[in-house]
Amino acid sequence: MSLRILVGCKRVIDYAVKIRVKPDKSGVITEGVKHSMNPFDEIAIEEAVRMKEKKIAKEIVAFSCGPTQCQETLRTALAMGADRGIHVEVSGPEYETLQPLHISKMLAKLAKDEQIDLIIVGKQAIDDDCNQTAQMTAALLGWPQATSASKIEAKDGSLQVVREIDGGLETIKVKLPSVVSADLRLNEPRYATLPNIMKAKKKPIKKLAPKDLGIDVSPRIQVVTVEEPPVRQAGAKVENVDAVVEKLKALGHA
Amino acid sequence: MSSLLFSRLLGNVNRGCQTRRLLPVIATFSCPQQRQMTHYPIDDIISGLTDEQIQLRKTVFDFVQKELAPKANEIDKMNTFPEMREFYKKCGSLGLLGITAKSEYGGSDGGYLDHCIIMEEISRASGAIGLSYGAHSNLCVNQISRNGSEEQKKKYLPKLCSGEHIGALAMSEPGSGSDVVSMRTKAEKKGDYYVLNGNKFWITNGPDADVLIIYAKTGTGDTKPQHGITAFIIEKDMPGFRTAQKLDKLGMRGSNTCELIFEDCKVPASNILGKLNHGVYVLMSGLESERLVLASGPVGIMQACCDTAFEYAHIRKQFGKRIGEFQLIQGKMADMYTTLGACRSYLYCVARACDRGHASNKDCAGIILYTAEKATLMALDAIQILGGNGYINDYPTGRYLRDAKLYEIGAGTSEVRRSIIGRSLNEEYK
Numbered sequence: 001m002s003l004r005i006l007v008g009c010k011r012v013i014d015y016a017v018k019i020r021v022k023p024d025k026s027g028v029i030t031e032g033v034k035h036s037m038n039p040f041d042e043i044a045i046e047e048a049v050r051m052k053e054k055k056i057a058k059e060i061v062a063f064s065c066g067p068t069q070c071q072e073t074l075r076t077a078l079a080m081g082a083d084r085g086i087h088v089e090v091s092g093p094e095y096e097t098l099q100p101l102h103i104s105k106m107l108a109k110l111a112k113d114e115q116i117d118l119i120i121v122g123k124q125a126i127d128d129d130c131n132q133t134a135q136m137t138a139a140l141l142g143w144p145q146a147t148s149a150s151k152i153e154a155k156d157g158s159l160q161v162v163r164e165i166d167g168g169l170e171t172i173k174v175k176l177p178s179v180v181s182a183d184l185r186l187n188e189p190r191y192a193t194l195p196n197i198m199k200a201k202k203k204p205i206k207k208l209a210p211k212d213l214g215i216d217v218s219p220r221i222q223v224v225t226v227e228e229p230p231v232r233q234a235g236a237k238v239e240n241v242d243a244v245v246e247k248l249k250a251l252g253h254a
Numbered sequence: 255m256s257s258l259l260f261s262r263l264l265g266n267v268n269r270g271c272q273t274r275r276l277l278p279v280i281a282t283f284s285c286p287q288q289r290q291m292t293h294y295p296i297d298d299i300i301s302g303l304t305d306e307q308i309q310l311r312k313t314v315f316d317f318v319q320k321e322l323a324p325k326a327n328e329i330d331k332m333n334t335f336p337e338m339r340e341f342y343k344k345c346g347s348l349g350l351l352g353i354t355a356k357s358e359y360g361g362s363d364g365g366y367l368d369h370c371i372i373m374e375e376i377s378r379a380s381g382a383i384g385l386s387y388g389a390h391s392n393l394c395v396n397q398i399s400r401n402g403s404e405e406q407k408k409k410y411l412p413k414l415c416s417g418e419h420i421g422a423l424a425m426s427e428p429g430s431g432s433d434v435v436s437m438r439t440k441a442e443k444k445g446d447y448y449v450l451n452g453n454k455f456w457i458t459n460g461p462d463a464d465v466l467i468i469y470a471k472t473g474t475g476d477t478k479p480q481h482g483i484t485a486f487i488i489e490k491d492m493p494g495f496r497t498a499q500k501l502d503k504l505g506m507r508g509s510n511t512c513e514l515i516f517e518d519c520k521v522p523a524s525n526i527l528g529k530l531n532h533g534v535y536v537l538m539s540g541l542e543s544e545r546l547v548l549a550s551g552p553v554g555i556m557q558a559c560c561d562t563a564f565e566y567a568h569i570r571k572q573f574g575k576r577i578g579e580f581q582l583i584q585g586k587m588a589d590m591y592t593t594l595g596a597c598r599s600y601l602y603c604v605a606r607a608c609d610r611g612h613a614s615n616k617d618c619a620g621i622i623l624y625t626a627e628k629a630t631l632m633a634l635d636a637i638q639i640l641g642g643n644g645y646i647n648d649y650p651t652g653r654y655l656r657d658a659k660l661y662e663i664g665a666g667t668s669e670v671r672r673s674i675i676g677r678s679l680n681e682e683y684k
Binding site for chain 2: 016034036042074075076079191192193195197200201
């Protein structure tokens with residue numbers, strides 16, 4: 001098999017950063033805040049690179065949609081082993097209201113234009129937790145989907161995927177071309193080594209605008225307000241189980 | 255501190271009345287209510303790093319914060335790093351060990367600035383292992399890379415770069431520290447071999463090194479002392495070479511340091527590094543790059559001081575307010591922030607110049623002179639900001655101080671560095 005894989009890499013606020021809400025409650029502060037690749041997307045890239053090392057894949061195309069800084073995210077993907085990058089530039093207020101549906105449409109169009117055999121994305125992004133892009137992309141393309149993958153095996157024109165579901169693990173077989181979304185235990189992503197970072201400099205990144213793909217990114221939603229979650233209240237300590245039951249009854253929970 | 259004593263007293267008084275145990279102060283700090291910034295971010299646009307260097311910093315940071323930082327306290331306490339070999343191999347696979355060596359020998363074709371970034375991030379996680387890394391990658395690997403013959407580079411660099419072998423360098427002796435050219439270890443020619451006799455002291459990585467660069471006297475009595483020194487490449491298994499006691503140090507604990515003993519140690523003449531009797535040039539030019547790269551150790555420690563102290567100042571509350579909001583603490587933090595920025599900028603400028611082949615004795619000595627002294631002071635400030643908590647070993651600030659102090663001594667004491675710069679200035683006015 002020699003698949004061409006398209007991997008979605010979203011630029012998100014780094015997981016270690018303390019999120020702060022803007023004073024005007026219109027969103028969270030992103031200016032000057034450390035960003036990095038969505039951890040689930042790192043896992044997706046790693047899986048694609050491993051498939052290339054096993055000669056199952058022949059080319060990996062990394063994709064990111066957002067402001068100019070997305071090029072940094074793509075450079076990380078290239079340093080991990082992707083062959084080339086595609087950056088669809090969207091910035092400002094249009095970027096704030098970008099939704100998984102827009103991204104799915106972009107992925108679907110690129111899949112057709114670039115003759116993609118497999119799309120791998122992270123199962124969800126750590127900023128919006130939507131868990132929608134893989135599913136919508138598959139539906140737009142009419143391709144089978146295998147979401148929350150924790151193991152992927154390629155076998156003659158199809159993939160055997162172990163999925164993490166609420167009840168445990170489910171193993172399914174999907175024919176190629178298909179869309180897969182990566183879950184946490186799929187693999188452990190590699191670090192980008194200095195030699196690979198230098199090699200990544202020479203790999204191409206193609207820049208496109210949404211209209212080049214025929215996609216309308218005008219907002220479908222309006223953000224009404226963004227607020228911090230309520231401050232966690234202190235708990236109460238009691239001496240024994242009877243006291244717990246009494247307290248619960250007093251609070252109307254039992 | 256007094257509040258700790260007070261509550262201890264109270265505990266004693268109350269013991270008769272209640273069986274409730276007093277919670278130590280540490281409990282409130284170790285479970286913060288919300289995620290704070292455990293690391294103070296570095297502004298690499300101001301540092302002037304390229305995109306690739308920013309990526310390099312991120313790779314090294316992610317790697318050491320996962321593989322090294324959680325173990326740093328234990329390494330310091332036990333004065334040993336049990337997983338050192340595995341850690342070195344992981345560094346090797348990331349291309350960090352042979353950063354300035356050529357890729358044809360297993361290196362990464364990087365520059366001194368790349369080296370400084372790596373050294374800084376490793377030292378931020380653990381000053382001791384940062385020093386061990388510096389000794390391996392600069393003192394040993396870089397020296398072989400710059401002065402070795404083709405055969406020597408092919409023989410020794412690949413395993414040093416992969417992490418399979420650990421490297422060290424030995425010039426100091428019990429009786430020859432600052433006055434290094436007064437060294438007494440002798441190497442006598444016997445046919446195709448040189449026989450080494452003597453001992454070396456304060457050798458970083460000594461207990462574990464597989465490959466060591468040793469400076470010994472090969473000159474006869476009538477040559478000037480500095481013209482009779484030769485550098486040799488020693489392998490751990492060469493007969494007549496052994497290591498003695500691991501030193502019990504104030505800081506840099508876990509960066510294993512010991513005495514080396516040569517008793518009729520036979521070294522093939524083909525293992526001379528550079529030219530016979532010209533070891534002093536290898537030594538002196540090596541010291542320049544050593545000072546530059548090691549100067550990033552204190553910068554990493556200073557960054558760690560800011561990471562720890564700034565966060566603490568914004569969690570710890572007294573008088574109903576976060577202590578970081580009182581002016582005297584604001585002033586301290588401001589001084590720490592600006593000093594760190596200045597040191598980092600000076601370091602990166604000198605490193606960039608060295609990468610362009612524009613190395614200067616004055617600035618290489620100057621950068622480590624400056625950053626080392628600032629790091630010790632900053633560690634003291636960090637301890638002060640943490641107050642009583644800075645004084646107990648559950649917090650890392652004591653370790654930062656003990657680790658930082660070494661940099662005022664190793665690679666030439668501050669006094670020697672000042673002499674070098676002063677004398678160099680005198681020369682310019684001759």
